[in-house]
Amino acid sequence: MNSNVRRKIASAFLIFGFFVLWELLCLAFHVSDVVLPRPSQVIYTLIVRFPAMWPHIFQTVYTTLLGFVLGVSIGVVIGVFIGWSKLAYDVAYPMLVGFSSIPKVAVVPIFVLYFGAGTVPAVLTALVMCIFPVVVNVATGLATTEPELEDVMKTLRASRFDILWNVGLPRAMPYFFASLKVAVTLSFVGSVIAETVASNRGIGNLMMIASASFDVPLVYAGLFVLAGLGIALYAIFSLVEARVTGWAHRKTEFAMG
Amino acid sequence: MSTVVKFANPSPADTGSDPEQPQISHADSFVELEDVTVTYGRGKNVVRALDTTTLRVKAGDFVALVGPSGCGKSTILKLVGHLIGASSGYVYVAGREVGAEPVRIGMAFQNPTLLPWLKIRDNVMLPLKIVPPFRGEYRTKRKTEFRDRCDALLKQVGLDGFGDKYPWQLSGGMLQRASLCRALIHDPQLLLLDEPFGALDQFTREELWAIMQELWMTRKPTVLLVTHDLREAGYLANRICVMRARPGQIIDDSQIEFPRPRTMAMTYEPEFVALNQRLRELIVEARGAPAASAIPEATP
């Protein structure tokens, strides 16, 4: 516990020290804010221009979460189907691997082709980015049911649905929630990429426009917002994971014996 | 079939079976394997796990299956539990071809396989959620009648007050007790136990033997117990079948006549030790290994 606290303090110092060093180096070498703004300038820009940035932030969060929710829903359905049926697994797996190995950025132009620039491509990109980890984790979770437990259920004449409902799905929950924090980060990436390429709203778009007009502090302010959002989304879903699936981690805290 | 060594009693059922009508089983057998062969795999990898084996078990009997690993003990349990099918021959349970009639079966393994997200009580009540007729009443009775029934059973195995704990809060021996409760909660007619005490220390194991004997004497299910421990077999079973591997066959079938309730002290009496010794020699022979490399736990 003590070493844990010390590690956390060290991490905080490292992060803080990084920004201090950045600030000091810029001051020492008189780096212009058109080349590399100091963190303090970035924060200042962020505060002063926040009202103008807010709609963009909202847009990015909105497209990320919408794409995430849709993607996770689809991912769960596919994951359960594949994890449940050996046949579906064998048949669908090669295709899934194929799809997952496509760089997702490449699909943005296709979405723009059909839906035009704007919100829809961002949502769809966020959606396709987050499906695969959910599918894989849910299917894996279902597949980890101990064969002996399955035997117990089968001798009780449990239907396949009984086994899925009472054993498979709860067993897959930790895998599902572990995939959520990865999935939300990927959705976020997808959404920002789509905004950068083809949108007139969102932080990605804001950064593109700012960089075109050499408003470098604003570009960095956008980057800071993205970093903050990314961390916040990851943290929220880590927390949800720890809350919902505590039983999966208990064993390490209490000795068996 | 190869030579059958008969010891205390001859084979329980005489060979009056009618080969013309394999669908009709022996009246007094609850479990019956008729010339059953099971092969796993195909082509070059084919394994004959069980070879033309016949075994008849009376209702309410307690049969132990012992033998070297890989001789098909688990395969017999899986056949009777209708988890696999016979490659040839017939398997009957409760007078019907296995799987034809719903028979309540309880099963427990070396690994307790409790569900980590459920409290012990909910784990034990899992069969009531699945098996008719309890299934239909589960929602209304799980907080009343079923709960009492579960707590009574937990008390009987020495887990009084542990119903609200989670599996990770219990020791290995306690988990195995809970696993036995789960196998018994739905009042099974047939109990299939695959080395249920194999992973426990000596003292916990002996404690559980006593509990197992009591559970069997009060409820009288038909039990098939797979074990490596000859003392365990001698203490618990009415009948011990010794098997050998490749091909898997029953090479010896002995009635165990010691009076019940049996005690731990009894397992050190000369008669008991002699039985152990004889079974041990059979198994060593079946393994095809020199007698010096003893079977683990063969002698006290």
Ligand SMILES: Nc1ncnc2c1ncn2[C@@H]1O[C@H](COP(=O)(O)OP(=O)(O)O)[C@@H](O)[C@H]1O
């Ligand atoms: N699913 C399986 N596939 C292939 N071979 C198997 C399978 N299950 C068991 N066997 C083989 O069948 C034989 C008997 O297995 P088993 O009944 O589990 O033995 P025991 O329980 O007596 O140790 C062993 O040789 C084992 O390797």
Ligand SMILES: [Mg+2]
């Ligand atoms: Mg086995």
